[in-house]
Amino acid sequence: xxxxxxxxSRLVREFFRVSNYSYLKKYKSVLKNKNTFKTNIKNVNTFYxxxxxxxxxxxxxxxxxxxxxxxxxxxxxxxxxxxxxxxIAKQNGSYKKVFLSxxxxxxxxxxxxxxxxxxxxxxxxxxxxxxxxxxxEHISCFDEAKGNILDQIMLSYGLDDNIRWxxxxxxxxxxxxxxxxxxxxxxxxFISYSGGLSSLKIEKYFxxxxxxxxxxxxxxxxxxxxxxxxxxxxxxxxxxEFCGIIVSCEKLICLTTGTATLAAALRKPAFVIxxxxxxxxxxxxxxxxxxxx
Numbered sequence: 001x002x003x004x005x006x007x008x009s010r011l012v013r014e015f016f017r018v019s020n021y022s023y024l025k026k027y028k029s030v031l032k033n034k035n036t037f038k039t040n041i042k043n044v045n046t047f048y049x050x051x052x053x054x055x056x057x058x059x060x061x062x063x064x065x066x067x068x069x070x071x072x073x074x075x076x077x078x079x080x081x082x083x084x085x086x087x088i089a090k091q092n093g094s095y096k097k098v099f100l101s102x103x104x105x106x107x108x109x110x111x112x113x114x115x116x117x118x119x120x121x122x123x124x125x126x127x128x129x130x131x132x133x134x135x136x137e138h139i140s141c142f143d144e145a146k147g148n149i150l151d152q153i154m155l156s157y158g159l160d161d162n163i164r165w166x167x168x169x170x171x172x173x174x175x176x177x178x179x180x181x182x183x184x185x186x187x188x189x190f191i192s193y194s195g196g197l198s199s200l201k202i203e204k205y206f207x208x209x210x211x212x213x214x215x216x217x218x219x220x221x222x223x224x225x226x227x228x229x230x231x232x233x234x235x236x237x238x239x240x241e242f243c244g245i246i247v248s249c250e251k252l253i254c255l256t257t258g259t260a261t262l263a264a265a266l267r268k269p270a271f272v273i274x275x276x277x278x279x280x281x282x283x284x285x286x287x288x289x290x291x292x293x
Contacts, residue, residue, distance in 0.1 A: 067095040074105035076258030079115050080168035086121035099126040110239040118172045148284040168265035175244035183214040185249040188226040190257040195275020203227040205293045
């Protein structure tokens with residue numbers, strides 16, 4: 001993406017943020033009169049970090065026995081798109097150890113804990129990196145008819161398990177909340193571009209489809225696209241709880257953001273809403289139903 005495309009993207013994003021401002025005010029007013037469902041997990045076991053930082057990697061073994069993953073983007077979804085690499089690297093015998101470069105970007109320490117530290121094929125963090133950056137230039141050259149973005153990332157590392165349409169991977173037990181059985185949950189939050197969507201547009205779509213939103217996640221920022229017609233707010237207190245809500249509900253509706261990629265990792269089918277100019281390689285899961293509005 002060149003400087004002009006970035007400027008245009010930011011300009012469009014700001015336009016929709018401002019146009020959605022009045023709707024957010026209405027949402028906050030409605031929110032005051034809604035109950036908030038909070039998950040009831042106490043004393044969640046803290047994961048014991050057995051994956052120590054290893055600064056003794058022999059540089060001459062990088063690329064032969066040791067693979068160091070460097071992720072140039074810091075979002076939840078960005079990291080999940082690499083989560084299958086350690087398993088494939090070890091199972092096909094290409095590498096004995098797989099590390100994550102400490103120079104990788106990451107927005108939330110929970111993502112490091114739950115995506116990487118709990119992965120049994122992951123060996124730790126490294127000060128070193130192999131300068132392998134997977135970026136949009138690689139994606140644009142990929143034939144999407146033959147797989148998805150996770151496959152392309154795998155191939156870019158010189159790995160191939162002869163499987164296509166990979167899903168992200170997680171390795172921990174997710175709590176279940178029976179209160180959410182049979183319920184519809186909508187997550188209005190996103191950080192990256194949503195395709196020029198607005199709360200009003202999404203609300204109209206829900207009404208046309210006769211979707212009853214039983215639970216709506218609390219808006220985490222002014223970028224969120226909450227609807228006004230919903231029964232109850234829902235709020236998670238940890239990443240584990242967030243995963244538990246996703247798994248426990250009957251129907252999950254979200255945007256093309258980390259929630260959608262996380263749902264794919266949890267093998268939870270989702271209805272994923274997107275707008276204009278969303279690149280098709282972000283619609284990467286066969287389990288989801290992608291809806292352009």
